[in-house]
Structures are given as structure tokens and as C-alpha cells.
Amino acid sequence: METLVTILAGVLVTVATYLLLSKNLIRVIIGTAILTHAAHLIIMVVSGLKTGSVPIVGEGDPVDPLPQALILTSIVIGFAVTAVSLVLAYRTYQEVGTDKLDELRGDPDE
Amino acid sequence: MTLLHWAVLSPFIAAILIPFLYKYLKRIHTGWFVFILPLVLFIYFLSFIPRTSSGEAILNNLDWVPSLGINFNVYVDGLSLLFALLITGIGALVVLYSIYYLSKRKEKLNNFYVYLLMFMGAMLGVVLSDNLIVIYVFWEVTSIASSLLISYWYTREKSIYGAQKSMYITVFGGLSMLAGFSLLYIIAGTFSIRELVANADIIMASSLFIPAMILVLLGAFTKSAQFPFHIWLPDAMEAPTPVSAYLHSATMVKAGIYLVARLTGVFGGAPEWFWIITAAGLITLIWGSISAVRQKDLKGILAYSTVSQLGLIMSLLGAGSAAFYFQDGDSALYMTAILAAVFHLINHATFKGSLFMAVGIVDHETGTRDIRKLGGLMTIMPVTATISLIGLASMAGLPPFNGFLSKELFLTGMLNVTEYGIFNLEAFGFIIPIIAFIASVFTFLYCILMFSKTFMGKFDISKLKVKHVHEAPAGMLISPVILAVLVIVFGLFPNLLAYSIIEPAMAAIAPGILSPGEFFDVHITHWHGFSAELFMTIGIIVLGVLLFMTFKKWENTAFYRGEKDLFNAAYDYGYDGLIKGSQGLTRIQMTGRLRDYFIYMCTFIILIMGYTMYRYNLPLIQNLDLSPIPIYTWLVISVFVGSILTIPFLNNRIAIIITTGVSGFLVALLFVLFRAPDLALTQLLIETVSVVLFMLVFYHLPKLKKVKTPPRMKTIKLVISIGFGLMITLGSLSAFSMGQEANYESISEYYTENSKEKAGGYNIVNVILVDFRGLDTMLEVLVVSLAVLTVVSLIRLRFKGGEDV
Numbered sequence: 001m002e003t004l005v006t007i008l009a010g011v012l013v014t015v016a017t018y019l020l021l022s023k024n025l026i027r028v029i030i031g032t033a034i035l036t037h038a039a040h041l042i043i044m045v046v047s048g049l050k051t052g053s054v055p056i057v058g059e060g061d062p063v064d065p066l067p068q069a070l071i072l073t074s075i076v077i078g079f080a081v082t083a084v085s086l087v088l089a090y091r092t093y094q095e096v097g098t099d100k101l102d103e104l105r106g107d108p109d110e
Numbered sequence: 111m112t113l114l115h116w117a118v119l120s121p122f123i124a125a126i127l128i129p130f131l132y133k134y135l136k137r138i139h140t141g142w143f144v145f146i147l148p149l150v151l152f153i154y155f156l157s158f159i160p161r162t163s164s165g166e167a168i169l170n171n172l173d174w175v176p177s178l179g180i181n182f183n184v185y186v187d188g189l190s191l192l193f194a195l196l197i198t199g200i201g202a203l204v205v206l207y208s209i210y211y212l213s214k215r216k217e218k219l220n221n222f223y224v225y226l227l228m229f230m231g232a233m234l235g236v237v238l239s240d241n242l243i244v245i246y247v248f249w250e251v252t253s254i255a256s257s258l259l260i261s262y263w264y265t266r267e268k269s270i271y272g273a274q275k276s277m278y279i280t281v282f283g284g285l286s287m288l289a290g291f292s293l294l295y296i297i298a299g300t301f302s303i304r305e306l307v308a309n310a311d312i313i314m315a316s317s318l319f320i321p322a323m324i325l326v327l328l329g330a331f332t333k334s335a336q337f338p339f340h341i342w343l344p345d346a347m348e349a350p351t352p353v354s355a356y357l358h359s360a361t362m363v364k365a366g367i368y369l370v371a372r373l374t375g376v377f378g379g380a381p382e383w384f385w386i387i388t389a390a391g392l393i394t395l396i397w398g399s400i401s402a403v404r405q406k407d408l409k410g411i412l413a414y415s416t417v418s419q420l421g422l423i424m425s426l427l428g429a430g431s432a433a434f435y436f437q438d439g440d441s442a443l444y445m446t447a448i449l450a451a452v453f454h455l456i457n458h459a460t461f462k463g464s465l466f467m468a469v470g471i472v473d474h475e476t477g478t479r480d481i482r483k484l485g486g487l488m489t490i491m492p493v494t495a496t497i498s499l500i501g502l503a504s505m506a507g508l509p510p511f512n513g514f515l516s517k518e519l520f521l522t523g524m525l526n527v528t529e530y531g532i533f534n535l536e537a538f539g540f541i542i543p544i545i546a547f548i549a550s551v552f553t554f555l556y557c558i559l560m561f562s563k564t565f566m567g568k569f570d571i572s573k574l575k576v577k578h579v580h581e582a583p584a585g586m587l588i589s590p591v592i593l594a595v596l597v598i599v600f601g602l603f604p605n606l607l608a609y610s611i612i613e614p615a616m617a618a619i620a621p622g623i624l625s626p627g628e629f630f631d632v633h634i635t636h637w638h639g640f641s642a643e644l645f646m647t648i649g650i651i652v653l654g655v656l657l658f659m660t661f662k663k664w665e666n667t668a669f670y671r672g673e674k675d676l677f678n679a680a681y682d683y684g685y686d687g688l689i690k691g692s693q694g695l696t697r698i699q700m701t702g703r704l705r706d707y708f709i710y711m712c713t714f715i716i717l718i719m720g721y722t723m724y725r726y727n728l729p730l731i732q733n734l735d736l737s738p739i740p741i742y743t744w745l746v747i748s749v750f751v752g753s754i755l756t757i758p759f760l761n762n763r764i765a766i767i768i769t770t771g772v773s774g775f776l777v778a779l780l781f782v783l784f785r786a787p788d789l790a791l792t793q794l795l796i797e798t799v800s801v802v803l804f805m806l807v808f809y810h811l812p813k814l815k816k817v818k819t820p821p822r823m824k825t826i827k828l829v830i831s832i833g834f835g836l837m838i839t840l841g842s843l844s845a846f847s848m849g850q851e852a853n854y855e856s857i858s859e860y861y862t863e864n865s866k867e868k869a870g871g872y873n874i875v876n877v878i879l880v881d882f883r884g885l886d887t888m889l890e891v892l893v894v895s896l897a898v899l900t901v902v903s904l905i906r907l908r909f910k911g912g913e914d915v
């Protein structure tokens with residue numbers, strides 16, 4: 001199963017990178033969100049996906065709880081970053097009037 | 111701190127006091143206060159003559175950074191003393207001259223004298239230090255002070271250009287010299303010159319010998335304006351004339367000569383040292399003398415003549431370095447070159463100093479230095495004309511002036527070279543005296559040209575800006591007269607200096623050649639029979655006069671009309687090219703497009719990961735202990751892949767949000783399958799809130815337009831994305847397999863076992879979050895709070911106007 005999930009993560013990274021390289025600000029933000037998913041899945045995979053019970057005492061032999069704790073922290077941080085970048089994009093559009101990255105370039109001499 | 115240390119540092123201390131004197135004693139010309147210092151120092155250094163002439167050397171130690179072997183050790187022997195006397199003696203005369211040259215009312219005298227004192231102290235430091243690093247420090251101070259002095263009239267564009275150029279070139283040389291010193295330290299383990307000389311055979315045997323030598327020589331050649339680094343010197347003529355007289359004829363440009371002379375004991379005897387220095391010196395000599403003929407500006411002539419004379423001294427030092435090869439051969443054969451170098455060093459300082467001062471007077475009184483506008487000044491400025499005549503005759507090598515004697519010795523030295531019979535000299539040696547002869551002819555030529563164009567011919571006031579031309583005030587004439595008198599005195603009584611100054615300096619340049627109690631034979635005479643040198647001198651005079659007589663014929667040739675040095679163009683072209691090149695390079699890579707930077711980053715990650723995997727035979731995907739795949743997982747994953755692959759093709763806003771949301775919820779579903787209830791819960795909640803946020807923001811954003819991407823860009827994007835995805839997949843698979851291979855026991859065992867016992871909680875993930883690793887959670891809360899604050903301030907705070915930062 002690890003191989004399968006890793007390949008899934010690879011597909012996620014591919015799509016995320018493709019979106020990051022696009023010209024549209026919102027697509028870039030969506031790309032980062034998808035990249036976060038890929039990272040979470042990989043953290044899950046590298047410690048092994050051995051079968052076991054949920055990590056609660058008394059439920060038998062539990063799966064590894066540590067990556068879950070790490071991912072939980074990461075999800076929250078990822079959400080905070082996405083929220084900030086979304087609002088930033090919104091404000092940028094309000095002030096500048098465009099969401100095209102090429103048009104957001106400064107002067108070439110700056 | 112001994113008196114000698116204070117002597118070296120005294121100009122710096124004086125430099126601190128000068129601004130106060132300038133500010134509070136406006137009535138007296140600041141130069142008078144400065145004048146005392148070099149005079150006192152000169153007398154102080156004179157007191158060393160009895161000790162050094164008996165072969166004694168004075169060494170006073172002072173620790174600076176002993177742990178790195180850097181100590182401010184002051185060392186006085188014949189060579190240091192000769193230079194110290196030149197620096198302080200000519201320094202005093204130059205200060206005296208500048209008092210009359212620079213106006214008390216118009217000029218910023220405090221700047222001038224602070225820079226000049228800084229320079230003087232640094233120069234004393236260079237010649238009196240025994241430690242290479244200390245020499246380097248003072249060396250760079252001379253570069254800085256020199257640039258400050260060249261740009262003294264900093265509102266003139268040419269001054270700034272000259273200052274920058276000299277700075278770049280000499281600092282370039284200084285830095286390579288530092289590298290050379292460091293190599294010497296690596297070889298011999300010491301920065302002390304005396305210890306290096308003692309270990310000369312170790313250095314000679316080292317494989318770093320050649321690199322160290324070339325790097326050190328780069329420093330010496332740039333400072334002493336040797337070919338092709340001579341180009342800064344003519345541009346340094348934008349400095350006030352006292353500066354040109356002091357720095358660019360008598361002292362700073364001789365720092366390189368000093369270094370070469372000082373390190374002859376370390377490097378001398380090697381054929382590379384002999385050939386590099388002799389060749390560089392001779393090329394500089396001939397190039398400088400030919401270029402000097404072409405100049406129309408008096409200071410330009412003197413600048414190129416300085417270049418050429420420095421080349422002469424350098425070539426003599428090269429020829430003399432053969433002394434170390436022979437060790438105890440016929441010392442008269444090769445030591446004549448060293449004798450000529452030392453003697454000419456003194457002579458050049460005297461006549462070149464006086465010539466610069468005379469030119470300064472002409473400039474000061476007529477308002478121009480252009481030889482095409484000047485002429486017939488002999489009767490108007492008789493004293494200046496006499497000084498110039500003496501200086502130029504000495505430079506041209508006419509008897510009975512001191513230049514004649516050193517020129518004769520120079521020719522002897524160069525002729526001797528052909529008799530060495532080493533370093534392939536049998537084959538090419540005959541070229542050396544020929545170059546020396548041709549260069550001397552041109553030297554003779556520019557000397558006559560300079561004199562005749564300035565002082566002879568017709569006086570034409572209409573070409574000049576000033577209305578009334580007259581002789582300079584007496585004060586201005588004191589210094590050049592003293593120097594001109596010295597030219598005659600050293601010419602008539604050359605042996606005055608022989609055993610007091612010259613012989614100790616020779617002994618210092620060639621340490622270890624003499625056995626104790628022995629002295630080099632220094633006997634300079636005007637007449638030594640009908641020798642080859644005499645006929646050469648006659649030939650020089652005849653040819654020089656001939657060329658001068660035919661001046662009308664070659665006056666209009668391209669050779670004479672052109673003034674610019676070939677290498678100036680190369681320098682300018684290189685300088686502009688460097689700036690344009692780096693600008694172009696920056697423009698190519700810094701496009702200002704986010705996408706391009708992403709492309710750089712991804713490409714480098716792909717390349718680095720790919721290379722690492724290739725290099726270490728990764729990925730190690732073998733014998734993986736994989737867990738089984740339940741059937742429903744296939745379903746979830748295929749739906750996931752399907753939904754994620756549609757995202758790039760979507761152009762509808764709502765569709766793109768929903769599909770992104772779907773992938774988020776599928777991640778939550780995967781967490782369920784991986785038995786992570788807390789994660790699933792959080793992921794569900796957060797994905798919901800995210801979708802809501804996206805919706806909110808999208809409502810205010812424009813419709814997504816179908817962006818037309820050129821096919822080439824699309825391919826690049828595709829290749830990079832797939833490559834990046836592949837690398838991540840392979841990387842994580844490798845991480846997984848390496849983790850299994852290492853087979854470490856997971857620390858999670860501890861959490862699982864102690865969650866209940868020690869922390870009193872059943873949900874292990876939650877116990878980790880708030881108990882075992884509570885710090886992470888606290889900071890994560892901080893992150894969220896900051897995000898909230900950012901969002902609030904982004905939306906609430908609006909600055910009206912002045913937003914464009």
C-alpha cells in the first residue's frame with residue numbers, strides 16, 4: 001500500500017507544481033493547498049502503513065501515533081497559511097485590479 | 111612600544127590633530143604644522159645611519175595578534191632606512207611646496223593634509239615592518255590614501271575616474287599579494303620576512319613557490335605601475351601636483367620596488383623570478399619611454415617617464431637577483447645591477463620630485479600644462495627653467511648629473527647580464543642591452559622635447575588664459591631648488607652616499623651573500639675608460655638629438671598625434687563590459703516573474719535529487735515490507751487521482767473549488783483508512799472552512815479566463831511538474847525503504863506505552879499534542895493567532911495615500 005500512496009502523493013505533487021507554474025494567482029494558491037496534502041500523505045507513508053488499531057489505549061496494537069500528531073500540527077499551520085494567502089490575493093485584486101501574476105510584476109529596473 | 115613604533119604611528123596621530131588646528135588656527139597655513147613632523151622624522155632617521163652602515167639592523171617587537179603570528183615588528187636595515195629617508199625627506203619638501211601651492215582660502219587644507227599624513231604613515235609602515243600582514247595593512251592604507259588624494263578635487267569627473275582606476279588596480283594587486291603572503295605562510299609557517307629569508311631553501315623547494323611568487327609580484331607590479339598595470343599612473347595626474355610629486359614619483363610607486371627588493375632574499379636565484387622581473391621591467395621601460403614621447407601634457411610626460419624609470423629599476427633588481435644563484439661567484443658582475451637599482455632609486459626620487467614641482471610651478475603661473483600652448487618661458491621663469499634643465503638632463507643621463515652615473519651603471523648591469531651564462535641567457539641575453547639602449551634613446555628624446563617645448567621657442571601669451579606670467583614666489587621654489595642641488599651634489603660627489611646609504615641597502619637586498627665583516631665594493635666614478643657603456647651613451651645622445659632634429663618630419667604621424675594608451679581602451683572596455691555583462695546576466699535571470707523563479711527552484715531540486723540518487727544508487731526500492739492493499743483503497747485512490755487530474759483543465763471557478771474540496775475530503779477519507787480518527791476529523795473541518803473561504807474570496811475575484819499558454823511553455827511546465835512529482839515519489843519511497851533497512855525501533859513505542867501510565871490519557875495522539883510535545887501545539891496556536899491578526903489587519907487597515915512604497 002505504501003507504494004500506491006506514494007505514487008498518489010507524486011501525482012498530487014505533479015498537479016500542484018503544474019498549478020504553481022500557472023499565471024493565475026488563485027491557481028497558485030490552490031497549488032500550495034494540494035502540495036500540503038501531498039506532504040501529509042508522505043509523512044504518513046514513510047513511517048509505514050502497517051495495519052493496527054486506532055491509536056487509543058486499550059484498542060489493541062495501535063498504529064504509529066507520532067506522524068499523526070505531526071500531521072495534525074501541519075494541517076492547522078497549512079490552513080493558516082492558505083487563509084492568509086487567500087485574503088492577500090483578495091486584497092491584491094482589490095488594490096491592483098488584476099489577478100494575473102505577469103501583470104503584478106514591478107518595473108524591470110527595480 | 112618603542113620610539114620607532116611611535117615614529118611610524120606619529121603621522122596618524124598628527125592626522126587626527128590636523129582638523130582641529132585647521133579649524134581653530136585659521137590664520138596660519140595648516141601646512142606649517144604638518145611640515146614639522148616629516149622634518150623631525152627625517153632627522154630622527156638620519157641618526158640611524160651610523161648603525162646601519164656598520165651592518166647592524168634594529169628590530170623592535172610589538173605583539174599585535176600573536177596567536178595568528180601577526181606582530182607589529184619594526185625592522186630597520188639599510189633598505190628600510192633608505193626608503194624611510196626618502197619618504198620623510200621628500201615628504202618634508204613636498205609639504206613645504208604645498209604650503210605655497212595650495213591656497214589657504216580656496217582649498218580644503220584639512221582634507222589634504224589628513225590624507226597626506228595618512229599616506230606618509232602608511233608608507234613608513236610598509237617599509238619599516240618586518241611582518242607581511244602588517245605590510246599588507248599599511249599597503250592598503252597607501253592605496254586608500256592615494257585614491258583620496260587623487261580625487262582631492264572631487265567635483266571634477268576626471269579626478270574621480272583616476273581615483274577609481276588607481277583604486278581598482280592597486281587593490282586588485284594588494285589582494286593577490288595577500289594571497290601570496292598567505293601561501294608563503296603555508297609554506298614556511300611565518301609572516302616574518304627575516305624568518306622567510308632564513309627558510310628560503312624550503313620555500314624554493316615547495317610546489318607553492320611559483321603561485322606565491324606570481325601573486326606577490328602582481329601586488330608589486332600593480333603598485334609600481336609595471337606593464338600592463340601602468341595605466342592608472344597617467345590618470346592619477348589629476349591629483350594636485352604636490353601629490354603627484356610625492357606619491358606618484360618618489361614614494362608610493364616605489365612600494366612595489368621595495369617589496370621586490372625586500373623579497374629578493376626569499377625568491378631570488380630562481381630563473382622564474384629573474385625572467386619575470388627583468389622582462390616586466392624592460393617592457394615597462396621601453397613602453398613607458400615611447401609613450402612619454404607621445405604625450406602633450408607635461409604631467410603626462412612625467413607620468414610615463416616615471417613608469418619607464420620604474421621599469422628600469424625593476425629590471426635591474428631582476429638582473430641582480432642572479433646573485434642568489436651564484437652565491438659566492440664574482441659579486442661585481444651581478445651586484446652592479448643592484449647598485450645601479452639603489453642608486454637610481456635615489457636619483458629618480460630627487461630629479462623626478464624637482465621636475466614635478468617645476469611643472470607645478472609652470473601650471474600655477476601659466477594656467478596650462480599643454481606643451482602646444484607653452485613655449486619661451488626661459489627668460490620669464492629663469493629659476494624654474496634651470497631646475498627643469500638640471501632635472502631633465504639628469505633624467506636623460508647627461509654628465510655631470512647623478513642620472514648620468516646611474517644610467518652608466520644601468521648599462522653596465524644590462525651588459526653584464528649577457529655574461530651570466532645561466533637561465534638561457536646565452537640564447538636571448540643579447541636582447542636585453544638592445545632594449546635598454548632603445549629605451550634610453552626615447553628617454554633622451556622626451557627629455558629634450560619637454561624642455562624645448564616649455565622653455566624655448568616663442569612665448570605666446572594669447573594661447574594662455576592668464577594675463578601676466580612671472581616667476582613663482584620664492585617659497586615655492588625652495589623645495590625644487592633643494593632637490594636640484596641634490597641632483598648636482600650626488601652627481602659630482604657620488605661616493606658621498608656610497609657606504610652610508612647605498613652599501614647597507616645593497617646588503618639588505620642581498621642578505622646572506624656577504625660573509626660577516628665584508629662589504630660590497632661601491633665605487634662610482636664618472637670616468638671609467640673607453641668602455642662599451644660610454645659608446646652606448648654617445649650613441650644614445652647622437653640618436654636622440656637626430657630624432658629631435660627631425661621632429662618636424664614625424665610631428666604629424668599617427669604615432670605622435672595619438673596620446674591614448676592602448677591598454678586604457680582595454681581597461682575601459684573591460685570595465686564597461688563587466689558592468690554591462692553583470693547587468694545583462696541579472697536581467698536574464700531576475701525576470702520579476704514568479705513562475706520563472708518557481709522554475710529555477712524546481713529545476714534545481716530535480717537536478718540535485720536526481721544526481722544524488724544516481725550517485726548513491728538510489729532509490730533502494732527492494733525487499734520492501736509493504737502492507738496489503740484493501741480493495742476499497744483502490745477505489746478511493748482512483749477517484750482521488752481522477753479528481754486531482756481534472757483540476758488543471760478546469761476554467762470554471764466553482765468547479766475548481768469543488769474539485770479541490772473533493773480532494774481534501776478524499777484525504778480525510780484516506781486518514782480514516784489509515785486509522786487516524788483525529789486527523790480525519792480535523793481534515794474534514796478544515797477542508798470545509800477552506801472551501802467556504804475560497805468561495806468567499808472567489809466571489810470578489812474575476813472570472814478565471816482560459817489562459818493561452820504557448821505549447822513550448824506547456825511542455826516545460828509539464829516536464830518540470832512530472833519530474834518534480836517523480837523525484838518526490840522516488841525520494842519518499844527511498845526514505846521509507848531506508849527506514850525499514852535501518853530497522854530502528856520507533857520512539858512511538860514509548861508514547862504508546864506511557865500514554866496512560868505517565869500522562870493519564872487514552873488518546874495517544876492527543877496526549878502527544880498537549881503533553882509530550884506540547885511546545886509544538888503552543889507555537890502552532892501562535893501561528894493561527896498571527897494568521898488571524900494578519901487577515902484582520904489586511905482587511906481592516908487601509909492607508910489612504912502614500913501607499914506606494
